[in-house]
Amino acid sequence: MASIPPPDEAMSDNGDEQQAEVRSAFFDVTLPAKHAYLGQDLREIHSTPFYAEGSLVTLPFVYVPDVVLMPNQQIPINVDAHDVDINVLINDMGDIENQRKGFVCMAADVGFDLSHVKDSHPYFLFGTVASVVKIEKQPTMPADVGIEGGTRMIVRGCQRCLLKDFVSRGPFHRQHGLFRILPENGLEPPLEIIMPNEWKSAVSLAKRGAQIAANLTPYSPALFATFDVVHLVAELRKEIMALQLKPEMDIDATDFSYWLSTTLPLPAHFRLQLLGAVSTVHRLRSCLMMLRTFNRLNCAVCGIGLAVKEDGICMNRGDLTAAYINPGGVTQEIFTMRKVSNISVFGAPTAEYTWFPGYTWRHLRCRGCHGHVGWKYESESPELVPKFFYGLRRGDVVPSIQPEEGMNPSELQEFFQVQNGAMQPVYYREK
Numbered sequence: 001m002a003s004i005p006p007p008d009e010a011m012s013d014n015g016d017e018q019q020a021e022v023r024s025a026f027f028d029v030t031l032p033a034k035h036a037y038l039g040q041d042l043r044e045i046h047s048t049p050f051y052a053e054g055s056l057v058t059l060p061f062v063y064v065p066d067v068v069l070m071p072n073q074q075i076p077i078n079v080d081a082h083d084v085d086i087n088v089l090i091n092d093m094g095d096i097e098n099q100r101k102g103f104v105c106m107a108a109d110v111g112f113d114l115s116h117v118k119d120s121h122p123y124f125l126f127g128t129v130a131s132v133v134k135i136e137k138q139p140t141m142p143a144d145v146g147i148e149g150g151t152r153m154i155v156r157g158c159q160r161c162l163l164k165d166f167v168s169r170g171p172f173h174r175q176h177g178l179f180r181i182l183p184e185n186g187l188e189p190p191l192e193i194i195m196p197n198e199w200k201s202a203v204s205l206a207k208r209g210a211q212i213a214a215n216l217t218p219y220s221p222a223l224f225a226t227f228d229v230v231h232l233v234a235e236l237r238k239e240i241m242a243l244q245l246k247p248e249m250d251i252d253a254t255d256f257s258y259w260l261s262t263t264l265p266l267p268a269h270f271r272l273q274l275l276g277a278v279s280t281v282h283r284l285r286s287c288l289m290m291l292r293t294f295n296r297l298n299c300a301v302c303g304i305g306l307a308v309k310e311d312g313i314c315m316n317r318g319d320l321t322a323a324y325i326n327p328g329g330v331t332q333e334i335f336t337m338r339k340v341s342n343i344s345v346f347g348a349p350t351a352e353y354t355w356f357p358g359y360t361w362r363h364l365r366c367r368g369c370h371g372h373v374g375w376k377y378e379s380e381s382p383e384l385v386p387k388f389f390y391g392l393r394r395g396d397v398v399p400s401i402q403p404e405e406g407m408n409p410s411e412l413q414e415f416f417q418v419q420n421g422a423m424q425p426v427y428y429r430e431k
C-alpha cells in the first residue's frame with residue numbers, strides 16, 4: 001500500500017485539496033453578475049437600441065480600454081461626463097428616443113487620425129452599440145469645475161459597428177462618431193451553394209446528399225464541412241465540453257460564436273478581429289482553431305507560463321471570464337483558474353469590494369517579471385468551495401502553444417507564424 005505523501009508547502013496552491021471537501025456548498029455562480037459590490041443604488045433600465053444593418057448612424061462613444069464588448073455580453077463600466085452626454089443619454093431614460101439611441105463602446109483608443117488606423121490596425125475601428133441595463137440611481141452631474149466619480153452602469157452589447165469618422169457635436173466636444181452598423185452574415189452551407197437548384201428539393205443535404213454534391217467538385221466533403229455552421233458548432237461543443245464551459249442551451253450559431261469570443265482567454269486585438277469577422281462561419285472557424293491549438297496562458301510581458309488550459313474554472317455562470325469594476329472605476333476582465341504556476345501572492349486578504357461574495361482577495365505577481373497579473377480569491381467560510389481560485393487579468397496573459405520539442409529557432413518562428421496566421425479571422429473591411 002502506498003504511503004500518503006506529506007503535505008508540500010510549495011504545492012499548496014495546486015487546488016487538489018478542493019476535491020476532498022465534504023458537506024460543502026459550491027459557490028453560487030449567479031452572484032458575480034449581480035455586481036453587489038457596486039451597492040444598491042443601481043436602477044434597472046431597459047434601453048433597446050436597434051439600427052438597420054448596413055445603415056450609417058451618428059452616436060456618442062466611450063473608450064473602455066482593452067475591453068471588447070461582444071453582442072449579448074454584459075459588463076459594468078464607469079462613464080465620465082466628459083465622455084458621453086450623460087444629461088441626454090441617461091438622466092432622461094423615460095424618453096423613448098433616448099432609450100433607443102444607446103452609445104458605442106470602443107476597446108481601442110484610435111486617437112484623432114483615422115486614416116493611419118485604417119491602414120495599420122483597421123480592426124481598432126470595430127465597436128459595439130451598447131444598451132444600458134442598470135445605472136446608478138443618482139448619476140454624477142457634469143459640474144462647472146471638475147468632474148468626480150463618474151456614472152456606473154451595467155451595459156449590454158447589442159449590435160457591432162465600425163467607426164467611419166468623427167462627428168463634431170456641440171460646444172463641449174463630446175465624442176460622437178459616424179458608425180456603420182455591421183450586418184450579421186450567416187454563410188450558406190458551401191455544398192448547398194454548389195448544388196444544382198433542382199437537387200435541393202429532391203435531395204436532403206444530410207450525408208448522402210452532401211457526398212453527391214461534393215463529388216461535383218475536386219474536393220472532399222470533409223473540406224466543405226470546415227465551412228459548415230452545423231459541423232463547426234458540433235465540433236466546438238465537443239471542445240468546450242472538455243473544458244467544462246457551459247453556454248446557454250438553444251442559442252443560435254451567431255450568438256454561440258459571440259459567447260465563445262467572450263469566454264475564451266483571448267487578448268483584446270484578437271477579440272476585436274472576432275467581433276468584426278465577416279461571417280459567423282469565420283468567427284466559429286477561428287474559435288475552433290484557437291481551442292484546438294492553444295494549451296496554456298503565458299505572461300504577456302515576460303512570456304513565462306502562468307496556467308494551462310485545462311485548469312480554468314467557471315465562477316460566473318458557465319463562463320471562465322467576467323468583467324468587473326475596480327474601486328478606481330476601471331473595468332477589469334479576468335479568467336478564473338483553479339491552478340496557476342510561476343505566481344507569488346502578496347498583500348493582506350480583504351473582502352472589501354470583492355467581486356465574488358464570500359471570498360477575500362489578494363494580489364498576484366508574476367515570478368518572471370514581477371508584474372501584477374491578477375488576484376487570488378480565498379473563501380471566508382470552511383463550507384464554501386472552491387476554497388480558493390485565481391483570477392488572471394485578460395490584458396496580462398496571452399494564450400500560447402507548446403511547440404514540439406527539438407525545434408530549432410527558425411523552425412520555432414515558422415511554427416508560431418503558421419499557428420497565429422491560421423487563427424486570425426477574416427474581418428469586415430469597408431469597400
Ligand SMILES: [Zn+2]
Nearest residue numbers: 299302366369
Ligand atoms: Zn511576467
